Amino acid sequence: MTLTFTLNGQPCATEAPDHWTVLDLLRDGLGLMGTKYGCGEGVCGTCTVLADDRPIRACLVLAAHVRDRALVTVEGLEADGQLDPIQTAFAERGAAQCGFCTPGMMLAAKALLLESPTPTAHEVREALSGNLCRCTGYAKVIEAVLAVASSPR
Ligand code: FES
Ligand code: FES
Known part of the structure; x- marks a missing residue:
């Protein structure tokens, strides 16, 4: 096709x-x-x-x-040579370790922030609940997404 x-x-x-x-x-x-x-x-x-x-x-x-x-x-996610704020936040906060889950995590987070720019921690956890990570324990991932949500864009 x-x-x-x-x-x-x-x-x-x-x-x-x-x-x-x-x-x-x-x-x-x-x-x-x-x-x-x-x-x-x-x-x-x-x-x-x-x-x-x-x-x-x-x-x-x-x-x-x-x-x-x-x-x-x-x-x-990157545009005109600039990382998306989600990518920067993941890097700065150590939200990626082996990185295997990271593309999916970042896109799930992007979808959430497009729909709801200032989510609560609960909403972030819920939005990412279908994305499994073997490395980070999730706390830094949630922190990174909340950091993007609270920073001016
Ligand atoms: S590879 Fe698609 S959900 Fe696991
Ligand atoms: S960073 Fe390794 S699986 Fe998530």
């Missing part, structure tokens, strides 16, 4: 097998390796990307879903 959509702010047209997921499309079709393959069955959240500003699990959603939508991956 032919797919046309917006990828990280740029028009994208590509061919993909009908059975491909969004994760297959990103990693195998387009060579964007920032979106990670964790469980492959919708449990870990590490494959989270945004479709029209909403988080989706790229391993569960068929590639056809992105047609005519705006897809954002971790590669698209």
